Amino acid sequence: MSDQITDRIAKLEKIRELGVDPYGSRFTDVTANAAIAAAAEKLTIESGQILDAGPETTFRAAGRVTLHRIFGNLMFMTVRDRTGDLQFGLSKKMVTEGWKVAKLLDLGDIVGVEGTLGRTKTGELTLWCTSLTLLSKALRPPPEKFHGLTDVEARYRRRYVDLFANPESRDVFIKRAKIIDYARAVLHRRGFLEVETPVLQPIYGGAAARPFTTHHNTLDMDLFLRISPELYLKRCLVGGLERVYEFSRNFRNEGISPRHNPEFTLLELYQAYGDYHDMMDVCEDFIAGAARDVIGTNKIMFGDQEIDYTTPWPRMKYVDLFAEHVGFPLTDIAKVRQRARELKLEETKMDDAVVVNALFEHHVEPKLVNPTFVIDYPAPICPLTKRDPADPNFALRFELFINRMEIGNAYSELNDPAVQRETFSNQLRGEGDETMAVMDEDYVEALEYGMPPAGGLGIGIDRVVMLLTGSKSIRDVILFPLQRGQGPGT
């Protein structure tokens, strides 16, 4: 055990000897630091002045001590709450009872105070305390006051420390919550209903991904953690709920990267009687709106790259982007396969459409920096999408790209049960052993009852938060990202 912890335990015992509980309880009528600062803005306070106590000038406040400066019988401390930092002042004269406890305070302790506003000789807004209550003694020291906690592993494993030590980290998660609130507001305005569908699924579907498996003991039944809520949400359309959405935690048993976490959040929504054009409108409303209203600008830096969220966003055909950036039409399969061989792809194991899409990912996607809708995908890689009536080789699907990342994926939903049954049966080669085309007989039966034509959309919420907060890693926008070696089996 470190000396610092030993010292703090000794102080805790001294505090108990003073008859004070070092782990306090309910502390009522607290005004947030930011609100206290806002209230002070309305008052005239001279430097060096402490105002007379009164309902406009006296506040109760609480938070964690992040800095302190002690001058014999005078103490300043910087106290942090969820809204920001505020300086508290304590003098032995003003807090006669609390002074003994104040001298035993450490950085990281959580305190509650009552005090009166004033300014120091240097003009700093200060809450001059008339009482001090220790609400929680910290036994472990906080990170270094200037650099905070910078060790990446420590920030993920002990996020609670990161959150109180690094305000910019806390701000990311506050913004994440506001972005999600904003999405809900957009959808409610459009008449959508929030629903919840199974995480434990007997058949996984709705995406191309390897699932996590688990087992229900009493039913003696193998189950999958969902890779997508899609097939259940579309059952809701059959049932007549017509406009539904879900913030879906999805689980995919695949690699981890700065853009991939094994569990991640997808906003998925379905709108009966609409199509994928309506879904483009929703994307723009949500993401450009959140940039404007949550972040406060439509031009946001991501690293060195400025991204312009100003709408409308370009809507480019897949076939045209392919020809432009690859250099020949996607229908020229000989050239497509030739190029794939040059890129050392195992093209002989892939169907044509899979090779085409591999070239698209290699040549086109890296060019898509500002928000771009790529529309009308080759039909064979779209098993859940309605075919274009004008050209059944293409499907009415778009993907939204921002900063080279796929952010959204949307279809005019396939609602012909016969076509759906057929696409479930035609497994594509080159898409891995376990693709989205797992036959879900109950889902096809649902379509046979009649599903209205609909637009459907999935948006990667973690990635949207990354973009809007300038976070380089998905782990910086997930509170507790998966880390190796924490369980009893390790």
Added chain:
RNA sequence: GCCUCGCUAGCUCAGUUGGCAGAGCAGCUGACUCUUAAUCAGCGGGUCCAAGGUUCGAGUCCUUGGCGGGGCACCA
């Protein structure tokens, strides 16, 4: 799974050619009633990720392993 970089005090980091383990912050003691990364004086603090190996001698070199970052593969 593969490649690569990293792991030194509570935190942030130095550590030369293989030759006594260092600094700042934090902590402890003392001074100090207007500081704000407070200041000044003094003091304490190490499983150098782990285990082997080479060597008279390893934080440093070698091997294996652990954990993490980045890249590839997979994928959204």
